[in-house]
Each structure stands twice: as structure tokens, then as C-alpha cells.
Amino acid sequence: xxxxxxxxxxxxxxxxxxxxxxxxxxxxxxxxxxxxxxxxxxxxxxxxxxxxxxxxxxxxxxxxxxxxxxxxxxxxxxxxxxxxxxxxxxxxxxxxxxxxxxxxxxxxxxxxxxxxxxxxxxxxxxxxx
Numbered sequence: 001x002x003x004x005x006x007x008x009x010x011x012x013x014x015x016x017x018x019x020x021x022x023x024x025x026x027x028x029x030x031x032x033x034x035x036x037x038x039x040x041x042x043x044x045x046x047x048x049x050x051x052x053x054x055x056x057x058x059x060x061x062x063x064x065x066x067x068x069x070x071x072x073x074x075x076x077x078x079x080x081x082x083x084x085x086x087x088x089x090x091x092x093x094x095x096x097x098x099x100x101x102x103x104x105x106x107x108x109x110x111x112x113x114x115x116x117x118x119x120x121x122x123x124x125x126x127x128x129x
Contacts, residue, residue, distance in 0.1 A: 030061055031062070031082055031083055031084050032057075032061065032062065032082045033056075034084075034105060035110070036054055036055060036064065037128055037129070038053055039051070039052045039054060039128055039129060041071070041124050041125070041126050042125045043122060044125075045121075045122040045124075048071065051074075052069065053066075054066050057079060062081055062082060064080045064082055065079060066079075066089070069094060069099060069115075069117075070094070070122070078092060082105075085106070086102065086103070087105065087110060088102050089115065094117075097117050099116060099117045099118075100115065101116065103126070108128035109127055110125070110126040111125055112125065
């Protein structure tokens with residue numbers, strides 16, 4: 001009788017723990033995935049439009065690699081730190097120039113409120129292609 005009672009108690013305790021779990025389908029992915037892809041940049045200061053590619057940084061899940069940041073070359077990239085809706089390019093040397101900046105992601109647009117390449121402050125908008 002004690003074995004049956006112990007079995008029922010163990011089984012019911014296990015069921016309580018199983019029903020408290022959240023379903024796995026609530027996972028929304030990594031924040032940086034929202035930034036990955038091909039973008040058109042409209043640089044308000046240069047009055048120019050050029051292509052930018054954003055790729056995942058294989059070394060850090062919170063970072064992206066921005067190819068052609070500031071129109072300095074398709075094979076040159078800046079490293080950006082991302083959150084759900086913000087991207088930060090900390091002061092870094094890209095090619096022969098220093099750059100930094102910050103932007104806000106809103107659906108298919110990244111608005112760069114400020115960024116600079118060399119000593120020139122700029123504003124720009126990335127639009128997903």
C-alpha cells in the first residue's frame with residue numbers, strides 16, 4: 001500500500017512541475033536578427049544613396065557587422081552593438097577612418113540620429129531592400 005501511495009504522490013508532483021512550463025513557441029529569436037540583411041542608405045549630408053549589408057557577427061550574438069558603413073567600401077565593415085530597437089557603433093577605426101554612431105530600428109528602417117566618419121557628423125536612414 002505504501003508503494004502505491006508513494007507512486008501516486010511522485011506522479012502527481014511531477015505533473016505539477018510539467019504544467020508550469022511555458023510553451024517553446026514563444027521564443028522570438030535573437031535581437032540582432034532584426035538587423036540582418038541588405039539596406040539602402042540615404043545619407044542626408046552627402047545627399048547620396050548607397051548599399052549597406054548587415055551581417056551577424058560570428059564572435060558575438062549581440063553584435064552585427066555593417067559593410068560599407070558611411071560609404072567607405074563594400075569590403076570594409078564597422079561593428080555595431082544591437083538591442084531590440086537600438087544600434088550603437090562605438091568609436092572604432094574602419095579602414096583608414098574613425099567612425100561611431102547610433103540609430104533606432106523601426107520596422108524596416110534604421111534612423112541614424114548621429115554618426116560620423118572621420119570628423120564629419122552625419123544623419124542617415126537605412127531602408128531594408
